[in-house]
Amino acid sequence: MPRSSKPRSIRRRTLLAVGAASAVACGSRRRFCRFFSDEEARTVEALCAQVIPEDQDAGAVTAGVVNFLDKQLAGFYKPLQKVYRRGIAEIDHRCIAFGGKKFADLPASAQIDLLHQIEKDPDLLPFFNLLVDHVMQGFYGDPRHGGNRDRVSWKMLGVPYPPVRGRLRYDLDNPGASEKPWG
Amino acid sequence: MGLRRVNAVIIGAGAGGGIVAKELSEAGLSVVLLERGKWYSPFDCRKDDLRNQRTCVLGNGFGPDDERNPRVTVDLHGRERTVRASGPGYNNNAACVGGGTFSYGAMAWRYMEKDFRMRSTYGHIEGSTLADWPVSYQDLEPYYEKAEWEIGVSGDVSGDPFHAPRRKPLPMPPLPPNREYEILHPAAKRLGLHPFDIPMLRNSVPYNGRPACMRCRWCVGFACEVDAKCGTHNTVIPKALASGNCELRTECVVKQIETDSRGRVSGIAYFDAGNRLQYQAADLVVVSCGAIESARLLLNSKSKFFPRGLGNRHDWVGRNLQGHTYTGAFGLMPAPIYDDLGPGAGIAICDYNHGNAGLAGGAMLANEFIRLPYQFVSMVPAGKPRWGKAHKDFMRDAYRRAIAIQGPTQEMPVFDSRVEVDPAIKDFWGIPVARLSGSRHSHTIEISSVMAGRAEAWLKEAGAIQTWRKLSGPGLSAGQHQAGTCRMGDDPAVSVVNRYCQVHDVDNLFVIDASVHVTNGGFNPVLTIMAIAYYASDRLVRSWKGRGLA
Numbered sequence A: 001m002p003r004s005s006k007p008r009s010i011r012r013r014t015l016l017a018v019g020a021a022s023a024v025a026c027g028s029r030r031r032f033c034r035f036f037s038d039e040e041a042r043t044v045e046a047l048c049a050q051v052i053p054e055d056q057d058a059g060a061v062t063a064g065v066v067n068f069l070d071k072q073l074a075g076f077y078k079p080l081q082k083v084y085r086r087g088i089a090e091i092d093h094r095c096i097a098f099g100g101k102k103f104a105d106l107p108a109s110a111q112i113d114l115l116h117q118i119e120k121d122p123d124l125l126p127f128f129n130l131l132v133d134h135v136m137q138g139f140y141g142d143p144r145h146g147g148n149r150d151r152v153s154w155k156m157l158g159v160p161y162p163p164v165r166g167r168l169r170y171d172l173d174n175p176g177a178s179e180k181p182w183g
Numbered sequence B: 001m002g003l004r005r006v007n008a009v010i011i012g013a014g015a016g017g018g019i020v021a022k023e024l025s026e027a028g029l030s031v032v033l034l035e036r037g038k039w040y041s042p043f044d045c046r047k048d049d050l051r052n053q054r055t056c057v058l059g060n061g062f063g064p065d066d067e068r069n070p071r072v073t074v075d076l077h078g079r080e081r082t083v084r085a086s087g088p089g090y091n092n093n094a095a096c097v098g099g100g101t102f103s104y105g106a107m108a109w110r111y112m113e114k115d116f117r118m119r120s121t122y123g124h125i126e127g128s129t130l131a132d133w134p135v136s137y138q139d140l141e142p143y144y145e146k147a148e149w150e151i152g153v154s155g156d157v158s159g160d161p162f163h164a165p166r167r168k169p170l171p172m173p174p175l176p177p178n179r180e181y182e183i184l185h186p187a188a189k190r191l192g193l194h195p196f197d198i199p200m201l202r203n204s205v206p207y208n209g210r211p212a213c214m215r216c217r218w219c220v221g222f223a224c225e226v227d228a229k230c231g232t233h234n235t236v237i238p239k240a241l242a243s244g245n246c247e248l249r250t251e252c253v254v255k256q257i258e259t260d261s262r263g264r265v266s267g268i269a270y271f272d273a274g275n276r277l278q279y280q281a282a283d284l285v286v287v288s289c290g291a292i293e294s295a296r297l298l299l300n301s302k303s304k305f306f307p308r309g310l311g312n313r314h315d316w317v318g319r320n321l322q323g324h325t326y327t328g329a330f331g332l333m334p335a336p337i338y339d340d341l342g343p344g345a346g347i348a349i350c351d352y353n354h355g356n357a358g359l360a361g362g363a364m365l366a367n368e369f370i371r372l373p374y375q376f377v378s379m380v381p382a383g384k385p386r387w388g389k390a391h392k393d394f395m396r397d398a399y400r401r402a403i404a405i406q407g408p409t410q411e412m413p414v415f416d417s418r419v420e421v422d423p424a425i426k427d428f429w430g431i432p433v434a435r436l437s438g439s440r441h442s443h444t445i446e447i448s449s450v451m452a453g454r455a456e457a458w459l460k461e462a463g464a465i466q467t468w469r470k471l472s473g474p475g476l477s478a479g480q481h482q483a484g485t486c487r488m489g490d491d492p493a494v495s496v497v498n499r500y501c502q503v504h505d506v507d508n509l510f511v512i513d514a515s516v517h518v519t520n521g522g523f524n525p526v527l528t529i530m531a532i533a534y535y536a537s538d539r540l541v542r543s544w545k546g547r548g549l550a
Helices: A012-022 A038-051 A065-073 A078-099 A108-119 A125-140 A149-157 B015-026 B118-122 B137-152 B179-190 B236-242 B291-300 B373-377 B388-398 B442-461 B526-543
Strands: B006-011 B031-034 B071-074 B080-083 B154-156 B196-200 B246-249 B253-259 B265-271 B277-287 B325-332 B347-349 B365-367 B402-409 B418-426 B432-437 B466-470 B509-511
Touching (some): A038 A065, A038 A125, A065 A078, A078 A125, A108 A125, A149 B373, A149 B388, B006 B015, B015 B246, B015 B526, B031 B236, B179 B347, B179 B402, B236 B246, B253 B277, B253 B291, B291 B418, B442 B466
Parallel strands (some): B277 B509
Antiparallel strands (some): B154 B196, B253 B265, B325 B466, B418 B432
16 A cells, blocks of 8 residues: 555556555545555545535545545645544544444444534544545546546536637627526 | 846746736836746636636646645634645735636726725724725726727627716627526516626637537536637737737745845846746836735745745735635525526626625626536525435436525724734745734625525525535635735825825835735725726836836
8 A cells, every 4th residue: 555655656557556555445436546545545434424415416435536636635635634544543443442333333323423523522623624625626526636526516517518618799789688608 | 047138027927917917018128927826728628627726626727736836824813834835824826827817717807996995985994904096087987998809708788777987898799698697687677676787708709710609508617618818828928929019937945035235126036947046137117916925925025125935025915815715505496597608607696796785885796607517516595404315315306496696895904913924834835824813894894795695586586496505614715816905095104006106215116916906895806906907008108218228
């Protein structure tokens, strides 16, 4: 597990070799994490599943938000690595203290209860707020950053993609009567 | 090594500096225009909704970069924090050729007559340095017009009975209305208000050799992919360069302004794109770095004559830092109204800029630019879930049905809201960084809350089945509308520059950007920055006598 490695400087071949050696699964699908350990990824995936759950539309897990978080924590969010490591550990620690299980192993209803408790906890709330914001970025943001796989959130919201160009037509004599693309 | 002496060095190629560069170089002065950022092109649009100048959670789209440009902020409890350029509290404005005008939303407002006479209109406000400008709207009117026609503005203000007198109409018609416009227009009329088409520095028809807006949703915060937004980068700066008298040097960071043995400005020391220290001698220096960086540069330019920094004999440099207090409301319509027609903002009212009982000013209210999905995430009503199934339902349900109306409340200037230079933290080049502290005036908050109510009433009249307000906290205000730190005035004891933007005690040093704004209007400030730049340049050129000022 290349925990402290710099992704930009890693060659694909090296990454594959490291990944194959440790066979880390990041999230539900078998892939390689840049920052999260196997266990951390499991907890984060369970958290994502509650922050934006699956329903008739894809949720954060299907959208690849775990990959987004992992990618950013090895990149732009590198300064937040410690915050994440500590926050994830603390959430799991609390779950074990209360119910003897890690967050990912709790039933959904217990997970939601626990997150509501965390929202009232001044120690854990900052991390949870950060996580929620990052999950939203990964889910609703541009797919280039590692989340929003297949633009699932944009499809859910009905945001057209790609935008249609050149649809502006002018009737300068009667500007109010110009094209109404929603018509 | 010595660089060839020039007549004028202009620091900052934004809204102000770009115009000064063109006016001076076309008048025959030799000009060096320095910019700390890069020169981007329309190909740099990138449509990256997490990394642009509006939403910068993954970095600023057009600078400055996070690594080399920290600032220090002091919060309301006196806690200090070092912040990176894309971080909250930094109060960033873009660092690139064109400055904010490269990626802005491009509303092109003239301030109203009363905006230049706030003290005369409203009297003394306890705890505020509210004052009149030394110049009037009438002084600036010809220069507003010049900005509208040279840079290019579309829109139609004929429906606004409150606008100040003007000689010419706008050069371009407004963009055709989007759906929000068509809902909000009759609603405003029913309320007895006066809705009209927002003036925008955006081509609605081909103008100045560039095409019309294609109405995509990547507008405010992004480079315009078809170059239809009009900034200084695609109008006056190319003209300055074409004059043959102007040299643009990008990625140059000015260390300090140098003074000679007589206390006049002799040139500047700066780090070039290769981080080499250079000295550029000049007959005059124009500072156009934006309200925070202009103040920082003056404060960092200490010398025997100016131990507290240039222009700072009376401790006014960096004071009265202000921006706008944006408040408003969201309304949920009964059916989807999202039409994906950018820029989104199109309709405004100026009924509430002045004349609000008991309030010293107000704000223009307008519908908001298109909200990209991530931007909409935080627009949930207060107290509603911010995550989980309920939040997802809100997004799915509300995204295509929501209208946002908001406006920039004119702020009461506060003397202790200020830019200083930090005694400890330095940037990559070893230059002390800006240190921001202060808060909004309580009356600003009061006005802004009333404005939010007015926005909500408009949405209700438009048929919104649910509305909620967006209010403002008391924290420091500056942001992209930053202004006020080098106040213009006739009395050197309570201002930094005179009515021609000339620093009071240094006759060959000018500050030409929003720093000189005494008050910041209830409007986006850019057209006023441009008008001031044309106005000050005009005076400068007319008093120029070969190698100095008459």
